[in-house]
Amino acid sequence: MTLEQLLDIARVDAPPAGVGLELHMDFPTENPLTVGGAAFNAITAVINPDHSVEMQSAVAAGAAGGGSEAEECTDPAFMPTGRSWNADDMPVVWRFRRGSTPPENSMYRTQGALRDAHEIWPASRSRCTENDRIDFAYEFAGLTAKTVKYDHTNIVEFGPLGSGALAINYTWFSGTRILETDLRFNRTDYGWTNKPGGQKKYQVVNVAAHELGHQVGLDDLSDPHGGLTMFGRISRGEMKKTSLGSGDLRGAGRVSP
Numbered sequence: 001m002t003l004e005q006l007l008d009i010a011r012v013d014a015p016p017a018g019v020g021l022e023l024h025m026d027f028p029t030e031n032p033l034t035v036g037g038a039a040f041n042a043i044t045a046v047i048n049p050d051h052s053v054e055m056q057s058a059v060a061a062g063a064a065g066g067g068s069e070a071e072e073c074t075d076p077a078f079m080p081t082g083r084s085w086n087a088d089d090m091p092v093v094w095r096f097r098r099g100s101t102p103p104e105n106s107m108y109r110t111q112g113a114l115r116d117a118h119e120i121w122p123a124s125r126s127r128c129t130e131n132d133r134i135d136f137a138y139e140f141a142g143l144t145a146k147t148v149k150y151d152h153t154n155i156v157e158f159g160p161l162g163s164g165a166l167a168i169n170y171t172w173f174s175g176t177r178i179l180e181t182d183l184r185f186n187r188t189d190y191g192w193t194n195k196p197g198g199q200k201k202y203q204v205v206n207v208a209a210h211e212l213g214h215q216v217g218l219d220d221l222s223d224p225h226g227g228l229t230m231f232g233r234i235s236r237g238e239m240k241k242t243s244l245g246s247g248d249l250r251g252a253g254r255v256s257p
């Protein structure tokens with residue numbers, strides 16, 4: 001993909017001089033992205049500081065629980081992005097553009113789901129007995145009117161995304177050090193829900209759990225790792241990404257500062 005194609009899907013400006021941008025683009029199982037005749041549910045692309053583009057990883061289209069799904073608590077797989085946070089930058093302070101919540105959703109429930117999702121990685125929340133400590137911390141700093149942009153403010157919002165992307169996580173970096181991270185959910189092309197058991201729409205907390213794994217420094221996984229939070233396929237009603245699996249815990253322990 002070209003720089004122009006990436007910026008159009010992500011609806012973001014190219015990074016400024018000296019800064020790179022890692023784009024984790026997740027496409028839902030119902031609407032994969034087709035590139036050159038092949039279909040994908042997740043693509044990780046890196047825009048380097050010189051604006052050259054690298055495709056870092058891709059997950060072929062398929063069923064959310066498809067393939068030989070490995071067990072959540074026994075699958076040790078993880079893939080670092082190669083970029084991580086400095087210990088000096090903990091906690092990662094984030095803000096929510098609450099006014100961007102889709103009109104059919106409660107702003108307050110959506111904020112609650114996002115705050116809950118931000119506790120999953122720092123708390124190593126998991127159904128598995130493994131209890132690796134993850135040295136990663138978030139701090140919620142309240143509301144913002146800012147949108148996705150390299151501006152030294154980590155924000156979460158709903159907004160426009162191209163080509164049917166469900167959610168995109170943006171990580172700006174210098175060398176291997178993460179400088180800022182923003183997260184945008186597709187506001188208009190899909191339905192969102194915060195209701196337990198809601199099967200017809202995308203669960204905010206579930207998608208957020210996966211995207212925040214990208215913020216920690218983990219990349220998407222393909223088959224047969226369907227039991228893990230970092231598995232790169234997301235479907236309507238899914239909630240299983242809210243419980244970290246064995247590989248998620250190991251990976252976060254490895255890449256956290």
Ligand SMILES: [Zn+2]
Pocket residue numbers: 024025026042210211214219220232
């Ligand atoms: Zn992903």
